[in-house]
Each structure stands twice: as structure tokens, then as C-alpha cells.
Amino acid sequence: GAVVSQHPSWVICKSGTSVKIECRSLDFQATTMFWYRQFPKQSLMLMATSNEGSKATYEQGVEKDKFLINHASLTLSTLTVTSAHPEDSSFYICSALGLDADEQYFGPGTRLTVT
Amino acid sequence: ILNVEQSPQSLHVQEGDSTNFTCSFPSSNFYALHWYRWETAKSPEALFVMTLNGDEKKKGRISATLNTKEGYSYLYIKGSQPEDSATYLCASDLGSGGSNYKLTFGKGTLLTVNP
Numbered sequence: 193g194a195v196v197s198q199h200p201s202w203v204i205c206k207s208g209t210s211v212k213i214e215c216r217s218l219d220f221q222a223t224t225m226f227w228y229r230q231f232p233k234q235s236l237m238l239m240a241t242s243n244e245g246s247k248a249t250y251e252q253g254v255e256k257d258k259f260l261i262n263h264a265s266l267t268l269s270t271l272t273v274t275s276a277h278p279e280d281s282s283f284y285i286c287s288a289l290g291l292d293a294d295e296q297y298f299g300p301g302t303r304l305t306v307t
Numbered sequence: 308i309l310n311v312e313q314s315p316q317s318l319h320v321q322e323g324d325s326t327n328f329t330c331s332f333p334s335s336n337f338y339a340l341h342w343y344r345w346e347t348a349k350s351p352e353a354l355f356v357m358t359l360n361g362d363e364k365k366k367g368r369i370s371a372t373l374n375t376k377e378g379y380s381y382l383y384i385k386g387s388q389p390e391d392s393a394t395y396l397c398a399s400d401l402g403s404g405g406s407n408y409k410l411t412f413g414k415g416t417l418l419t420v421n422p
Contacts, residue, residue: 196350224408235311236396236412285351289408296410298343298351 195219196288198299205276205306212272213302215286221266222288226296227259230283242269276306311399313413320387321421327383328416330397334378339400341410342371342382346393354382354395387420394418 195218205211215225223244228236240261241249248261258280260272269288273280285301312331320326332340339358343351355364360375368385384391394417398410 226408226410228412233414235414236398236410238409238411241408295341295353295356296408297353300348300350 194290194295194297196286196297196299198286198302200302201300202303203305205304207277207306208275210272210274211276211304212270213284213286213304215269215271215288215299217267217288217297220288220291222269222290223266224289225263225269226287226289227261227269227271228285228287230285230301236285239271273304276304278306280304281306311397311411311413313395313397313416315416316414317417317419319419319421322387322389324387324420325383325385326387326418327381328395328418330380330382330413332378332380332397332399332411332413333401334375336401337375337378337399340373340375340380341398341400342380343396343398344393345396345415351396384418387418389420389422392418392420 197216199214203211225242227239229239230236238251239254242261242263244263244266250256258274263269283301283303287296287298314329339356341356342354344354345351355371357373362373364371370383373380394415396412396415398412
């Protein structure tokens with residue numbers, strides 16, 4: 193149980209285009225999901241907290257107009273990187289808060305490369 | 308300590324060796340410490356969540372201890388096997404009186420077990 197999927201697993205896009213990444217909880221409902229990114233040789237850094245049916249909460253330094261988060265259902269949150277630039281190239285990974293709210297279950301991540 | 312620090316960065320051991328690594332975290336406003344096991348191309352897998360000073364948890368050959376007063380946790384692997392090869396992440400939840408679900412991760416310890 194507690195499986196989280198992400199799609200796509202990797203994506204290459206051109207500078208200036210937008211990319212959408214999906215995060216799904218497959219066997220449980222998640223009112224809260226989280227988006228992280230990891231730059232090479234760095235730790236996972238929390239970008240935003242996504243709550244079903246409400247606006248996401250962004251961490252300091254993360255542009256909410258650039259990283260659009262939608263959590264329209266209890267099993268799906270999406271992250272859209274708008275007008276992507278090469279510096280947005282990173283590994284993006286989501287997690288979903290478990291039913292007992294004691295543990296976050298992670299997806300396998302999405303490698304984004306902006307050319 | 309302001310950040311979550313893990314040491315060593317990487318570790319090579321022989322099959323059958325026992326090993327351990329360290330996670331240091333800020334001791335103020337502490338709520339919980341999480342350990343994850345992350346194999347390449349897979350989702351990080353939750354190993355332990357610990358909240359109380361002196362907590363010790365065990366899952367098979369893997370165990371962990373927690374010292375909240377001095378801000379460190381140890382992860383031990385007894386009789387390492389090649390399938391233990393992975394990056395081990397720790398993350399602190401600095402929610403003080405209750406979880407705020409915001410995890411601050413270390414950079415991880417990459418363990419390679421040679422057959």
C-alpha cells in the first residue's frame with residue numbers, strides 16, 4: 193500500500209515552454225501533497241505544500257507564478273513549470289501525506305531538462 | 308546546527324560487514340526524525356520515524372537510534388548485503404509541538420555493498 197506515482201519520469205523541453213508533472217496517490221487518498229526539487233549534489237528541498245481544494249503554500253524563494261500547483265482531487269496534484277529556463281532543470285519529486293498523517297510517501301521523481 | 312547534516316557522504320563496505328552512519332539535526336523545535344532508503348530510479352522508502360529522545364527502532368537488519376537533546380541519529384545495518392546498496396536519507400520535522408509536515412533533508416549517505 194501507499195504507492196505514489198509520477199508522470200513523466202523524465203522530460204526534455206525547450207526554453208520558454210511549459211511542462212506539467214503529475215503526482216498520483218494510487219491506493220489512498222491524500223489531502224496533502226508536497227513538491228520537492230533536488231539540484232545535483234544537493235538535498236531535497238521543499239518547494240510547496242499542496243492541499244486538496246485550496247491554494248498551495250510556497251516556501252520562501254519559490255515563485256508561485258512560475259511553479260503552478262493544482263490539487264483538484266484527493267489523488268492527484270500537478271506541478272506546472274511555466275516558461276521554463278535552463279536553470280529550472282532539476283529533479284522534481286512529490287510526496288503524499290499518509291492517512292495517519294505520520295509519514296510522507298514519495299513518488300519516483302521526474303527529471304526535467306530545459307534546453 | 309542549523310541544517311541537517313549526514314556523514315559520511317558515501318561508504319563502501321564488503322558483504323557481511325556491519326556499518327553505521329550519522330544524521331545531525333537542529334535540536335530546537337524538534338518534532339520528528341525520518342529515515343528513508345532510496346534506490347536509484349525508485350521512490351524513497353520510509354524506514355523509520357522517531358520522535359522521542361532515546362527512541363530505538365528496528366526493521367530486520369536495520370536499526371536506528373535518536374538523541375534529541377544533542378541532535379543526532381544513527382542508522383545501523385548489520386551484516387550488509389548487496390541489496391542494501393542505496394542512498395540513505397534523514398529528514399527532520401521541526402514542528403515543535405506538533406508536526407508541520409515540512410521535512411528538511413540531509414544530502415544522504417550513499418552506501419555501496421560489494422559482494
